[in-house]
Amino acid sequence: MATVLTESGPVEVSAGPGLVGELWLARPDTEKVSDWTMKPEGLCKGDICMPVPTDRTDEFVRDDRVNLAAFWQRMNKPLAHSADGDVWVLGEDAEDRTAGLTSLDAPDFALPDLDGKLHSLSDYRGKKVLLATWASW
Amino acid sequence: MWQAIYDDYQNKDFIVIAIAMDNDIEAARPWIEEAAPTYPVMIDRYHQLADLYNMVNVPQAVWINEDGRIVRPTENAGAFEGFRALNFETMTVPEEVSATVQSSKATYVAAIRDWAEKGEDSVHVFSPNDALAHMDKPDDNIAKAHVLFRLGLYLRQISKNEEADALLKQASELHPHSWSIWRQAADTLDNGLAAGPAFWQRVNELGESHYYKPVDMEGMPTEGPPKG
Numbered sequence: 001m002a003t004v005l006t007e008s009g010p011v012e013v014s015a016g017p018g019l020v021g022e023l024w025l026a027r028p029d030t031e032k033v034s035d036w037t038m039k040p041e042g043l044c045k046g047d048i049c050m051p052v053p054t055d056r057t058d059e060f061v062r063d064d065r066v067n068l069a070a071f072w073q074r075m076n077k078p079l080a081h082s083a084d085g086d087v088w089v090l091g092e093d094a095e096d097r098t099a100g101l102t103s104l105d106a107p108d109f110a111l112p113d114l115d116g117k118l119h120s121l122s123d124y125r126g127k128k129v130l131l132a133t134w135a136s137w
Numbered sequence: 138m139w140q141a142i143y144d145d146y147q148n149k150d151f152i153v154i155a156i157a158m159d160n161d162i163e164a165a166r167p168w169i170e171e172a173a174p175t176y177p178v179m180i181d182r183y184h185q186l187a188d189l190y191n192m193v194n195v196p197q198a199v200w201i202n203e204d205g206r207i208v209r210p211t212e213n214a215g216a217f218e219g220f221r222a223l224n225f226e227t228m229t230v231p232e233e234v235s236a237t238v239q240s241s242k243a244t245y246v247a248a249i250r251d252w253a254e255k256g257e258d259s260v261h262v263f264s265p266n267d268a269l270a271h272m273d274k275p276d277d278n279i280a281k282a283h284v285l286f287r288l289g290l291y292l293r294q295i296s297k298n299e300e301a302d303a304l305l306k307q308a309s310e311l312h313p314h315s316w317s318i319w320r321q322a323a324d325t326l327d328n329g330l331a332a333g334p335a336f337w338q339r340v341n342e343l344g345e346s347h348y349y350k351p352v353d354m355e356g357m358p359t360e361g362p363p364k365g
Contacts, residue, residue, distance in 0.1 A: 091284035
């Protein structure tokens with residue numbers, strides 16, 4: 001098993017055998033831990049697809065599994081894993097974050113309140129929203 | 138701080154959403170229960186908002202209109218760094234510095250009230266070009282820092298402390314302007330504040346640089362940081 005820390009929290013997925021630094025997920029599981037889906041044309045998000053490099057196929061796909069870490073590196077997106085390879089973070093790159101902000105459409109998110117109830121920014125469409133941060137520290 | 142504004146303008150299609158950037162929910166809980174706000178308060182354990190909105194400290198704010206458009210990008214929510222003038226013997230700050238702290242906060246609150254009342258006609262609403270001009274954009278180091286930070290916080294929870302500390306340190310080095318990253322990872326005093334000697338040393342190293350970036354708004358203090 002591997003734990004992937006997604007934006008909505010830790011998600012447990014079965015990881016196939018591989019080297020530390022490889023994340024071999026069952027094809028349908030890429031959607032559990034990212035916005036990307038494995039299709040015949042490659043790993044896709046909406047209309048964008050990252051094809052499997054023909055000269056290094058084995059590093060990216062193997063039988064029914066996908067090395068999501070290899071795709072992430074290929075897309076120049078930041079990632080990190082624990083030394084034992086059990087915990088992963090697949091991050092978003094600066095270019096995508098910047099595009100999200102400069103569109104001026106406020107990036108949506110969903111976070112829990114103290115009772116664990118999830119609230120999304122988009123729940124409050126139709127109101128002026130003052131988004132204000134604070135912290136106990 | 139926001140409850141009075143919310144009380145006055147909630148019928149004007151205005152809402153406050155407060156986000157606690159706290160990895161430990163229990164650290165945030167007493168503050169929320171004490172204030173008992175009637176607007177939503179969410180807990181952002183992994184500082185997802187800092188990643189999405191390129192935030193670096195608290196308190197920061199983003200103004201979002203009825204259509205979900207950003208009309209003021211991430212900015213300091215009216216805080217002035219008066220604490221930098223703290224006299225450690227008397228544990229007070231000079232009166233004029235304290236007055237600036239109060240007026241800075243009051244100016245920001247008045248601006249929010251103006252926006253809540255007038256919407257797009259408020260002078261504090263930026264045009265799209267002005268909003269873009271006031272936006273700090275993340276770079277590759279910042280994007281990487283958020284990834285390492287998230288992993289470090291999680292590993293700390295599962296007691297892989299040594300590995301966690303190395304990741305949190307690396308995150309802070311990649312994103313030195315983020316006080317949220319540094320303070321969330323730092324040791325806290327008995328009162329829960331990450332304000333020990335290491336904090337003061339880091340503040341002193343700022344020199345003439347700001348701890349809270351000044352808000353571009355009429356009536357806001359424009360002077361440099363106060364000296365202790």
